[in-house]
Amino acid sequence: MSCNAYVNRIGEPFKTIQWTRRDIVHTSHLTLRTAVAVLALAALTSCGSGSEPTADGTVTLSFMTGSDQAIVDTSKALANAFMTANRTIKITIEQQPGGSEGDNIVKTRLSTGEMTDVFWYNSGSLLQALNPAQTLVDLTGDPVLANVQPDYLPVVTQQDKVYGVPASTLNAGGILYNRKVYQQLGLQVPKTWAEFMANNDKIKAAGGITPVIGTYKDTWTSQIFVLADFHNVQAAVPTFAQDYTAGKVKYATTPAATGGFQHLADxxxxxxxxxxxxxxxLDQGLKMLVQGKGAHYAMLSGLLPPLLANYPQTATDVGFFGIPGDDPATNGATVWEPPAIYIAKTTEHVEAAKKFLAFVASPAGTQAVTAAVKPSGPYRVKGSQLPADALQVAKDLQGYLDKGATTPALEFLSPIKGPSLEQITVAVGSGLTPPAQGAAQYDKDVEKQAKQLGLAGW
Structure with missing residues (x-):
């Protein structure tokens, strides 16, 4: 799965919900693991390209979004604020499951012409799998993009055509840690893996607190130690992404790349x-962290905002640092660019859809989101600033950005992502598979996908 995804979750069902300006505010919040409707029934429901304008000129846009709580809340906030400002446009929202299941739904509905007018999907190299030239509305040079930060545009660009706008904030992947535990034990944020392990030794010796939280029932969570270690891989092998895509380097034969698997084993x-x-x-792991029952959790920062309702201390008690490597001089963090909102080429309401995307990628749009979901990272929209009460993890990530010490996750630089990584990392992280063997298994997993994509060198 993509960690973007940050943040879409594997195995979540979805349902179709229609929200008006009035009742969107009163829709009850879903918990992170709330089951919603039957997938089969929803999949059979054609949301197509939205309804025709009504007699009063009202247009209805259909909007497919994710099922993770932060994504749901963000989508609701955007739809609510937009409809308040645009009385002739209504938005119906459909939730899709996370992970490979949701990914397949998007691809299937695009290929059959049954996609919603607009939809939430990954940015980065995974975009090419949607065949955007045939399925998405080209936004190149459109005023819709006026407020999008230029350094975001490459992750929604294919063949020099731009297709989307940032749907949420920049997301950090690395170690979420309990700051109170660190304060109690006199620990400092580590800049090397050895320092991180020394901190874990002290936490374990103190007793009563889990040094590192693992939640392998949700298998995708086991991948973070590998995926979020890419900043260290890039620092050691600057050409790794290009060479990896060309089939010239492998995880198992590149010590820096094997490091993430070794971390799991360690x-x-x-x-x-x-x-x-x-x-x-996942839910148990996040709660352990916030409550101080666990000190470290290799995870994505974007999953924290929904916890604020029941655990307001999340905003201040949980911090972030990148997965440490071997050299303190290259210490930094791996980041996931925001997912995007796209317009399906099958829409009958292109102008209304563009109007919505322009709002999403505007200071007014990000303000609406901030009012509903405290940002867990910086926005990629000009004129949007982190509020003073932003989550501590967002402030920590901003510090890495200010130092120029961030690297995009590999999925933004290479189209190759093997489907079995989460099963491999669970086995390595459980002590069942040696890290070198896990890396070799992943190389074989990746090879299948590279050949399917028709990449040269494979």
Whole structure:
């Protein structure tokens, strides 16, 4: 799965919901693991390209979004604020499941001409899988993009054509940590892996607190130690992304790339993980972290905002640092650019859809989101600033950006992402597979996809 995805979750069902300006505010919040409707029924529902204008000139746009709570809240906030300002345009929202299941739904509905007018999807190299030239509305040079930061545009561009606008904030991948635990034990944010492991030793010795949280029942969460380690891979091998795409380098034969698998093995071998890590799920891991029952959690910062309702201390008690490498001089963080909102070429309401996207990519749009979801990272929209009460993780990420110490995740630089990585990392992180063997298994997994994509060198 993509960690963008940041943040779409594997195995979530979805439902179709219609929200008006009035009732969108009163829709009850879903928990991170709320089951919503039956996938089969929803999949059979054609949302197509929206309804025809009504007698009073009202246009209805259909909007497919994700199922993760932060994505749901962000989408609701955008739709609500937009409809308030545009009385002749209504938006119906449909949730899709996360992970490969949701990904397949998007691709299928685009290919059959049954996609919603606008939809939320990954940015980066995964965009090419949608065959955007045939399925999406080209926004190149359109005023819709006026407020989009230029350094975001490459992740929604294919063949020199721009197709989307940033749907949310920049997302960090690395170590979420409990700042109160650090304060209690006199720990400092580590800049090397050795320092990180030394901190874990002290936490374990103190007793009563899990040094590193594992939630491998939600298998995708096991990937973060590998995916978020890419800043260190890039620092050691600057051409890795290009050479990897060309089939010239492999994980198993590149020590820096094998490092993420080794990290998984290290925390297990040292006994740092929580009891029952194999059956624990994401929600449990996040709550352990916020409550100070666990000190570290390799995770994405974008998953924190929904916790604020029940755990307001999330805003201040949880910090972020990038997965440390071997050299403190190259210390930094791996980031996931925001997913995007796109317009399906099958829409009958292009101008209304563009109007919505222009709002999404405007200071007014980001303000609407901030009012509903405290940002867990900086926006990619000109004129949008982090509020003073932004989550601490957002402030920590901003510090890395200010230092120029960030690297996009590999999925933004290469189209190759093997489908079995999460199963491989669960086995490595559980002590069942040696890290070198796990890296070699992933190389084989990747090879299948590279050949399917028809990439040269494979």
């Amino acid at each position: 925390v297990h071998a040292k006994g740092y993980l929580n009891k029952g890590f194999g059956s624990a799920v």
